[in-house]
Amino acid sequence: MKIQKITIQNFRQFFGQHSLEFSTDEVKGITVIHGENGSGKTSLLNAFKWCFYGHADFDTGLDNILNEQAIVKSSDGEDIELSIKIDFEHEGSDYTASRVQRFIKTTGLKVDSIGGSVFKLRWIDQNGSCQESTNADTQMNQILPEKMHSYFFFNGERIEKLANASSSGQIREAIKTLMGLQIVERAGIHLEKYVIKEFKKELKKQSPGKLQEVIDRETKLQEEIDSLKERMYVTKDNKKFFKDEISKISSRLAMIKDVAALQDERKFIENRLDTIKKSKDSLSASIKDLISTKGFLPFFTETAATVGALLEEKRKRGELPYKIKQQFIDDLLSNGKCICGTCLNKGEENYSNVEKYRLQASSKGLEEAFITTAGAIKQVDRSKSDLFRAIKDNIKQGVDLESERDKLSGRLDVISKKLQESEVESVPGLENKRKEIEEKLDKAQKELGKLEFELETKTQEHKEAKRAREEITDVSQQYEKISKRLSNAEECARVAKALHVALSNQTREKLSKRVDKTFKDIIRKPYWAEIDQDYTLQIYREIEGHGKQLVPEKSTAESQITSLSFISSIVNLAKEQQNQDSDFIKGGVFPIIMDSPFGSIDDEYRALIARYIPMLADQVIVFASSSQWRGPVSKECAPRLGKEYSLIYHCKEVDEGRESYYVRPGADFEFSEIEEGYHG
Amino acid sequence: MIKLTPKEVLESTTDIVKGMMAEIIKIEKEYQHYQNLSYVKDKEKEVCLRIKKLIERKTL
Numbered sequence: 212m213k214i215q216k217i218t219i220q221n222f223r224q225f226f227g228q229h230s231l232e233f234s235t236d237e238v239k240g241i242t243v244i245h246g247e248n249g250s251g252k253t254s255l256l257n258a259f260k261w262c263f264y265g266h267a268d269f270d271t272g273l274d275n276i277l278n279e280q281a282i283v284k285s286s287d288g289e290d291i292e293l294s295i296k297i298d299f300e301h302e303g304s305d306y307t308a309s310r311v312q313r314f315i316k317t318t319g320l321k322v323d324s325i326g327g328s329v330f331k332l333r334w335i336d337q338n339g340s341c342q343e344s345t346n347a348d349t350q351m352n353q354i355l356p357e358k359m360h361s362y363f364f365f366n367g368e369r370i371e372k373l374a375n376a377s378s379s380g381q382i383r384e385a386i387k388t389l390m391g392l393q394i395v396e397r398a399g400i401h402l403e404k405y406v407i408k409e410f411k412k413e414l415k416k417q418s419p420g421k422l423q424e425v426i427d428r429e430t431k432l433q434e435e436i437d438s439l440k441e442r443m444y445v446t447k448d449n450k451k452f453f454k455d456e457i458s459k460i461s462s463r464l465a466m467i468k469d470v471a472a473l474q475d476e477r478k479f480i481e482n483r484l485d486t487i488k489k490s491k492d493s494l495s496a497s498i499k500d501l502i503s504t505k506g507f508l509p510f511f512t513e514t515a516a517t518v519g520a521l522l523e524e525k526r527k528r529g530e531l532p533y534k535i536k537q538q539f540i541d542d543l544l545s546n547g548k549c550i551c552g553t554c555l556n557k558g559e560e561n562y563s564n565v566e567k568y569r570l571q572a573s574s575k576g577l578e579e580a581f582i583t584t585a586g587a588i589k590q591v592d593r594s595k596s597d598l599f600r601a602i603k604d605n606i607k608q609g610v611d612l613e614s615e616r617d618k619l620s621g622r623l624d625v626i627s628k629k630l631q632e633s634e635v636e637s638v639p640g641l642e643n644k645r646k647e648i649e650e651k652l653d654k655a656q657k658e659l660g661k662l663e664f665e666l667e668t669k670t671q672e673h674k675e676a677k678r679a680r681e682e683i684t685d686v687s688q689q690y691e692k693i694s695k696r697l698s699n700a701e702e703c704a705r706v707a708k709a710l711h712v713a714l715s716n717q718t719r720e721k722l723s724k725r726v727d728k729t730f731k732d733i734i735r736k737p738y739w740a741e742i743d744q745d746y747t748l749q750i751y752r753e754i755e756g757h758g759k760q761l762v763p764e765k766s767t768a769e770s771q772i773t774s775l776s777f778i779s780s781i782v783n784l785a786k787e788q789q790n791q792d793s794d795f796i797k798g799g800v801f802p803i804i805m806d807s808p809f810g811s812i813d814d815e816y817r818a819l820i821a822r823y824i825p826m827l828a829d830q831v832i833v834f835a836s837s838s839q840w841r842g843p844v845s846k847e848c849a850p851r852l853g854k855e856y857s858l859i860y861h862c863k864e865v866d867e868g869r870e871s872y873y874v875r876p877g878a879d880f881e882f883s884e885i886e887e888g889y890h891g
Numbered sequence: 892m893i894k895l896t897p898k899e900v901l902e903s904t905t906d907i908v909k910g911m912m913a914e915i916i917k918i919e920k921e922y923q924h925y926q927n928l929s930y931v932k933d934k935e936k937e938v939c940l941r942i943k944k945l946i947e948r949k950t951l
Contacts, residue, residue, distance in 0.1 A: 353924030394919045397928060398942075402915070405939035406946065696950045702908045703915060703946070709900045710912075716894060794913050795897065 212355060213830050214259075214802055215305075216298040221281040221291065222261075223254035224860075224883040231255075231885055233832055234853025235300065241831045241851045243889070245840060246858030247873050251883040252834035255858075256806045259364050262295035262310045264348075264357045265328055268366075277314055277322060280880045285316045290325070301354050302799075306334040308351060355801070359388050362778050363801050367771065367808030380451075382777070383746040389785045390718050391797030392711060399707035402700055404437075410697035417690040422683050429676040432669055439666045446659045453652040460645045469635045477626050480619045482760060487616050494609045501601055508595040519588040522581065530571075532578045540569040714796060719746065722777075722784055729776040729827065733819040738762060740773060748777055768812045775824055779803065783827035802830035809839045818843030825851050837873070837891075855889040911949050915942050 213235045220228045233242040246252045257267040267273060277293050285291050296309040312328040332347040344350045355363070362385055387393045408430070415426045464474040525531035543565055547555050555562045630642035686694070723742040730740035730750075738752050750762040750773060765773065788798025803824070809817040821844040825831045831851075835844070861878035870876055872890050901909055918941050922928055928935050 349924050356924075391920075391923070394916055394923055397922075397938075398912075398915050398919050401919075401935070401939045401942055405936075406943045409939075409943055410946075692950075696946050699908060699911065699950050700943075700946050702904060703911050706900060706904050706908060706912055707915070709895060709903070710897055713895050713897045713900045717897060794916055 212299055212301045212799070212801055214297065214299045214804070214832065216296075217255075217258060217262075218294075218296040219255075219258055220294045221278040222258055222293055222295060223276055223278060224251040224881065225254070225885075226278045226280040226880075226882045229885045231856055232854065233830070235830060236853045237829065239851055239853035240829055241825055241833065241848055242854040242856070243840065243848070243852065244832070244834045244856045244858060244885075245837060245873070245889050246834065246883075247836055247860060247871075249881075250858040250860035250873065252806055252836075252858065253366065256364055256366065256804065256834060258295050259297065259804065260360060262297050262308055262330075263351055263355065264360065265310065265330065266357075276312075278882070279320065280882055282314075282316060282320050282322055283880065287316055287318055289316050290314070291316060291322065304334045304336065306332060306354070308332050308347075356388050359385060362389075362781065364804045365778070366806045367775075380746075382742065382748055385781055386715065386718055386722065386746070389781055389799070389801075390714075390788060391795075392714050392718065394797075395707055395711045395714060395795055399704055399711055402704035402707060406700045407697065407704060408433075410693060410700055414690065414693045414697055417687055417693060419683075419685065422680065422686070425676060425680045425683065429673060429680060432673040432676055436666065436669050436673060439662055439669060443659065443662045443666065446655050446662060450652060450655040450659065453648050453655060456648050457645055457652065460641050460648070464630065464638065464641055464645075467635055467638060470630055470633055470638050473626050473629060477623060480623055480626075483757075484616060484619055484623075486757070487612050487619075491609060491612050491616075494605050494612070498602060498605050501598060501605075505594065505598045508591060508598050511591060512595065515588050515591040518584070522585050522588065526585075531581050535568055535571070536578075537569060540565060544569075710795060718784070718796070722780055725780040725784055726773075726776050729780050729823055730773060732823045733772050733776065733816065734769065735815070738769075740776060742777075748773060768816055771808075771812060772816060772820065775808065775820060779824045779827040786829065800829055802832060803828045804832040804834075806834040807836070807839060808833065809835065809844060814843050818847050820844075821847035855887070857886045857889050859884045859886055907949065911946060914945055914949075918942060918945070 214233050215235060216230060216232045218228060218230045219225050231242075231244070234240055244252065244255060253269075257269060261267045261273075261276070267276065269276070277291060281291050281293075291314045292311060293314065294309060294311040296307060298305065298307050300306070308330070309332075310328050310330045313325040314322040315325055316322050330347050330351070332344040332350055334342055334344075336342050387396065411426055411430055415423055418426060461474060461478065465471050465478070467474075522531065543549055544555060544562065549555055549561070549565060553561050555565055627642060627646065631639050631646075633639055633642070681694075681698075719742050723740075726742060726748070727740045730738075736752070738750050741749050741751060743749050750765060750769065751759050752762050754760045762769075782801050782803055785798040786800050788796055789800060791798070808824075809820065812820065817839075825848065833848075857873060859872075860874050860881075860883050862874070862876055862881045863878060865874055865876045895903070901912075904912075918938060922934060922938050925931050925934060928938070
């Protein structure tokens with residue numbers, strides 16, 4: 212999608228009709244709209260949202276979207292039209308989206324809307340004829356999903372929230388929708404929740420009594436599994452909510468000067484406790500691995516000694532390995548001559564005598580087995596000692612970690628108590644609230660563990676029921692036919708689910724790398740960005756002696772840079788994905804339209820953002836004030852700048868010193884005009 | 892859990908199922924513009940029925 216033109220009429224500050232053409236040039240793809248505060252930059256950004264979806268992000272909602280001057284200049288009872296028209300190109304076709312809302316003036320500055328707004332979508336098809344959509348809202352959502360619009364049309368000053376842990380759901384959703392992964396996910400859901408169920412119902416009708424019982428059991432177990440999954444989903448959501456709440460309270464405590472040090476210490480301890488937990492999990496896994504691969508050794512000592520003694524006895528008796536090799540006897544018999552010179556002819560006594568030795572002689576395989584077994588038997592004791600030593604080491608490390616954990620947990624209790632007893636007015640309340648939520652979080656965590664265990668048990672039982680169904684063979688031809696269909700549906704569901712997981716992981720990893728690259732290009736500190744397994748956009752740093760550590764508190768600028776890196780990277784990955792031939796993943800070309808993206812950022816960061824972000828998208832539309840645009844931003848964008856517009860703001864009066872080419876006092880009403888070019 | 896790539900997932904099944912999957916995805920794509928398909932019950936049922944019929948047709 213590339214935006215070509217927007218035409219607005221009587222929308223917010225814009226009286227009458229105004230148009231803006233955007234650059235769609237492949238090299239010079241940036242369009243800048245300059246405007247001072249209040250001149251209509253945010254209104255223009257919202258014009259896109261209102262036109263495409265009928266909503267806007269104004270504090271007053273849609274109550275004041277009709278231009279005031281348009282109302283004043285109309286007579287009572289007269290119709291007033293508010294409209295926005297957007298021309299854009301999408302996948303080779305030229306589209307025009309328009310939304311019109313009609314009003315009737317009642318008295319004074321009051322108007323009533325006449326019905327709802329009317330949205331139309333037209334396009335020129337490949338034969339050059341004009342088509343109008345019969346389902347315009349749905350088709351618009353197909354082109355640019357409404358829930359995704361905030362990634363392409365955004366207010367830079369509010370964008371930093373994407374970098375919060377609470378935005379992981381949004382990030383997961385963005386990846387899913389923009390890359391088309393939800394199609395595969397839905398396929399899995401539809402197969403499982405409907406198709407398989409229907410085939411099972413049909414199968415049951417064709418089944419003998421015993422089979423009906425098995426199918427009933429399988430269906431019941433599936434329902435129980437679905438219900439457990441649903442409960443797990445809700446519990447995970449609750450857990451996330453509690454974590455976010457705790458994080459908010461922690462941030463508030465960290466901002467209270469008198470207790471900030473305690474809160475910082477708590478943050479540090481919590482991070483360390485997290486690392487301890489991970490280390491303990493890894494130690495448990497290592498002990499499990501040792502026991503599963505070498506755990507037989509302590510029980511094998513006696514057997515090993517018996518086998519060793521037997522082998523030794525055979526060796527002493529010369530039976531193993533036998534002094535004569537089988538190959539040697541074979542060669543004598545084949546040559547027909549013994550080493551003493553006697554002829555060996557088949558059927559004669561001499562031949563039979565030599566042949567008897569063949570049975571006693573050891574084969575190559577047996578000899579090798581003897582050497583290997585005898586060697587391994589000798590190693591048993593040493594391997595057993597190594598195993599005990601490794602387990603003891605792991606246990607010791609675990610005990611040390613537990614001791615550190617207990618000490619740190621004790622310290623956390625002390626910190627919490629100090630905060631509860633703090634004399635700073637708001638602190639005890641916040642801390643008590645925090646404790647209350649922590650208890651809820653703990654409860655949710657336990658509930659989740661219980662549900663996971665139940666799910667595992669039910670899944671196993673379901674597998675057994677399915678196997679039992681498949682093993683019953685005394686059935687009709689029709690039964691067999693439905694059974695095959697069911698089996699194919701089940702395999703399709705398995706593939707859809709596995710494919711969704713694989714595609715999600717692959718896309719998340721690709722995107723994580725790309726976000727990190729953009730983030731590192733811009734950020735000055737030795738930090739790196741990752742999208743973790745939970746789809747949280749995290750920033751990490753290396754701390755000597757402690758390894759990789761999460762950056763717990765990011766500045767607004769750092770959060771803003773993280774979010775911008777994510778948005779530009781996902782737009783870039785979607786563009787790349789569109790050019791790849793895949794049935795399962797789609798991508799697409801999307802513009803980036805940003806209002807005040809350089810708000811809370813210093814000059815150096817502004818320059819780097821202006822350099823790197825536009826590189827990742829085909830089309831960038833920037834709304835900026837002169838102070839945001841000056842110097843480095845303007846310099847960095849210059850080679851890619853395609854078009855520039857200025858918003859001229861007319862008002863009754865302005866504060867002293869604010870009057871300029873862009874802010875003009877002396878008007879009867881506040882309104883803005885759009886002028887091509889920029890006067891600095 | 893072993894992490895499989897999308898290619899490995901597809902290689903883990905038969906050509907018949909692979910073919911069915913490609914067609915199921917085509918059907919799902921026709922309905923992708925419904926943001927919450929589960930809220931549009933008749934449409935969701937329509938997709939499911941089409942998938943069921945496809946499996947019936949392709950299973951000999």
